[in-house]
Amino acid sequence: MRPKSFARRLGGRVSTSVLAAALVLGGTSGVITAGPAAAQGTGLYISEYVxxxxxxxxxxxxxxxxxxxxxxxxxxxxxxxGSSxxxxxxxxxxxxxxxxxxxGSSRAAFADQLDASSGAGLWNGDDAVVLYRGDEVVDSLGRVGEQPAGGAxxxxxxxxxxxxxxxxGGVPDTTIDDAFDPATAGWEGFGVDVFDHLGIAPGEEPGGPTDPEEPEDPDEPGEPTEPSxxxxxxxxxxxxxxxxxxGATSPRVDDTVTVQGIVTASFQQPGGYNGYFVQDAGDxxxxxxxxxxxxxxxxGERAAGDLVRVTGxxxxxxxxxxxxxxxxxTVCxxxxxxxxxAELTLPMDDEAREAVEGMSVVLGEGVINEAFNYDRYGELTLGSERHAQPTNLHRPGSAEAKxxxxxxxxxxxxxxxxxNTQNPNPIRHPNGKxxxxxxxxxxxDALREVTGVMHFSFDKWRIQPTAGAEYEETNPRTPAPEVPGSLKVASANVLNYFTTLADKDPNARGANNAAEFERQKAKIVSQLAEIDAEVFGLMEIENNSDKAVNDLVDGLNAKIGREEYAAVETGTxxxxxxxxxxxxxxxxxERVGEFKALTESVDPNFDTSRHRPALAQVFKDKATGEExxxxxxxLKS
Structure with missing residues (x-):
């Protein structure tokens, strides 16, 4: 099966720079003073900022x-x-x-378009950005040494x-500590999350220029053809x-062709794919x-059912x-x-999928197997039956797992x-509502008559829907079990609860500033207080020698109004x-003995550079004496 990486299109073409894949860049730090003259004659400047x-x-x-x-x-x-x-x-x-x-950021919505990327947080509106060649200033945006009022x-x-x-204009700003206002410094604003011109050269329209066809040489021998x-x-x-x-690749790449067919699906709406699918009567x-x-x-926007003639x-x-x-x-x-x-039946090999790429298709029946990207991208994974995780049944790396x-x-x-956008609101149910x-x-749960067009993006074959599917609840939720006992044990993901703030340390993963942290803390504290468990197992808390967990405990006790909770202090x-x-x-x-952690000291196969240690503690119920x-x-994904 050939590898494919058709990206989630956000408007505009991908740059034709020579880097074929994104490079993950390591950040380095250093004190840089304002001053040296620009690198003359480089021809390079910052043309767009997001x-x-x-x-x-x-x-x-x-x-x-x-x-x-x-x-x-x-x-x-x-x-x-404002740092230097x-x-x-x-x-x-x-x-x-x-x-x-x-x-840009490797986690951006348009990360597939980047020629080079970093997993770091990069910049906010009050951060200056400077392009250097060696120690020479090539171009800049913002003002080094100033933190602007209002964060921008x-x-x-x-x-x-x-x-x-x-x-x-193409005039770089090589003075990095002068006053800066985009409106007077040669910049035009387009609002939040506008990406439709990324990778397109200044002055060029989205979609790129088309190459004119070379005129035929009248003296060139050959059979005459009817012009179209x-x-x-x-x-x-x-x-x-x-x-x-x-095959996997068109034999007509770089040729200008004229096709005629019916528009089966149009995705030209805001947030769409900037295009439409056309199908003809077949060959x-x-x-x-x-x-x-x-x-x-x-x-011009096309609608399903338009019979169009397209040249490109x-x-x-x-x-x-x-x-x-x-x-x-031309709308005919x-x-x-x-x-x-075309009727699809799973399983399918890659050749069968390739043969219907871009066509109107219908999957007679599918079972919902995965919804990991559903809230963010509206994606569901379907199969002919429920799938077992390979490493849940077989040893990782074994032939059986593969x-x-x-x-x-x-x-x-x-x-x-x-x-084509993240976090759609409202999100689409597979029944179309x-x-x-x-x-x-x-x-x-089951879906029937899943109808759409066959597409490929983000390394996945996918159906872009043109109608709602028939939905049937075949895996109903079971009733809440009756659990005897007097103690409640719960788990809670505290969503990167960091007492180290990102505006103080750009490597921090949690709240950007104190105001955001207080909002986050209030929500999590309210959640834990409402659950009211005797023991909580927490995930995604900052690993800073118990400072974050003790801060959370203090906030929880303050919410309750008494010293009710304590932390199992583990250090880093x-x-x-x-x-x-x-x-x-x-x-x-009460705790029985000390905590234990799953590390190399317990299991030599464990690797703390790749996994987070599991944390264990024995407790005794004070009312019953049971342990x-x-x-x-x-687990790391």
Whole structure:
């Protein structure tokens, strides 16, 4: 099976810089003073800046010169909160003349488009960003040594906070400590989470320029051919199957073609895929797909049922065949009858999926197996039956585990939601309605007549839905069990409860500032107080020698109004930034002996550099004298 990595498209094309895969960059720190002159004649400058929600951070570098630039001497320096000390991120690779290079967060919504990335938090609106070549300033944004009022330079959309900024000219700012206002410094603002121009050279429209066809040489020998008018609905058009080809790659890459067919699905809405799927009557070859994705950002909107004639260049966008529409499509008819969907049955091999890439499809029946990405991306994994986790049945790395993993993959397909943004609200239920407490599902429930178009992105074959599926609750929730006893033991994920704040330490994973921390603390304390367990096992608490867990206990006791809880103090446990912890009610239970932790000292196969130690403690019920053990773990994924 060939590897594929068609990315979740966020508008705009991926830069054609030479780096084929994202580089994870290690941050370095150092004190850098303002001053040295710019690196003259580099031709490189910061053309776009993104400071969006969550981890949506990126800068676009543009090479306006005439020769390729080696980035091995370049670095991006981030001066946080007015500091004169920078976190620096070394770049590598090359950016061709007239091309862009994207650097940003590996956790951004558009991470697939980046040429280089970092897992660090990078910058906020009050942090200055400087591009260096060696110690020479190439370009900058913000003002080093200043923490601007309100957390940003500029106002409104032309602000360094919660906005995308694009350069209106190619003149770099090489003085890093001068006053800065984006609106007067050659930047235009576009608001929060606008990514549709990332990777597109300044002055170029989304979708990229199209190459004009070279005129034929009248003196060149050859058979005469009938010209095909792209706007003539009666003229011959190429079969989509001939454009797709029988293999994984189109035989027509870089050719300009004209196809004609019915729009089976359009995803041009905000947050969509900036294009639509077209399918023709077929070429009577079952090995070729009769459907294809047309990338049409900024073009006229098409609707399902439109009979369209499209001209554009063929490409393998992350190894998925597509046509980039040039000019406007010709609408030959509207309300045309949709082609009958190709019937899918799981399991399927990759060749069978490839043969219907871009076509209208229907999966007769599927069982919901996974919803890990459902809340964030609206994705569900379907199979013909419930899947067992391979390493739950077989030893990790064994032939049996690998065989079951391959079998599960062949028996899986992703049902997507037809949009391209994170955290959709409302989220789509697979029956096509909004998800709600009254309209929900569980793993193991069944779907029938799952209808959509066959798509590939994020290394997964997926169905982009065009209609709601038939949903049946086949795995109903069992009633709450009747549990005898007088003690309550509970677990709680405290969601990166860090007393070290990110505005003081950029490596901290929790709240950005004191105000955010107090909001987080109040919610978690209220949750724990309401549960009122005698023993809590906690996950995702800062691993800082019991400071965070004791802070949480103090807050919980203050909420209750008495000294009811205490922590099992462990000191630093393992090597990760977060750890597990135990808190308990000393009036109800008492510790028996010391805590134990699963580390190399207990099991030589354990590796604390890759896993968080499990934490165990024996307790005695003071009312009955009975002893019980509590073990809390938080496995690394």
């Amino acid at each position: 400071e969006g929600t969550g981890n949506n951070k990126a800068i676009e570098l543009f090479n306006q010169g005439t020769e390729a630039i080696d980035l091995s001497e370049y670095r991006v320096a981030v001066y946080a909160n 000390t920078a976190n620096s991120y070394a770049l590598s690779g090359e950016v061709a003349a007239g091309e862009t290079f994207l650097f 330079w500029g106002t409104g959309e032309a602000s360094t906070k919660d906005s995308t900024l694009r350069r209106t 008018d792209p706007a003539d609905c009666e003229a011959p058009a190429e079969k989509i199957g001939a454009v797709q080809g029988e 009577e070859n079952d090995a070729t797909s009769d459907g294809i994705f047309v990338y049409a950002q900024g073009k 260049k063929v490409s393998e966008y992350h190894e998925m065949t597509q046509i980039t529409q040039s000019g406007e499509a 008819d509207t309300g045309a009858e949709q082609p009958a969907p 065989e079951l993993a391959a079998s599960n993959l062949a028996d899986s397909i992703t049902l997507d939601d037809g949009i 909004d998800y709600s407490p009254e309209n929900r599902f569980r793993m193991g 446990l393992g090597t990760d930034a977060i750890t597990t912890a135990l808190i308990f009610k000393p009036a109800k239970v 019980f053990s509590v073990v809390v773990n938080h």
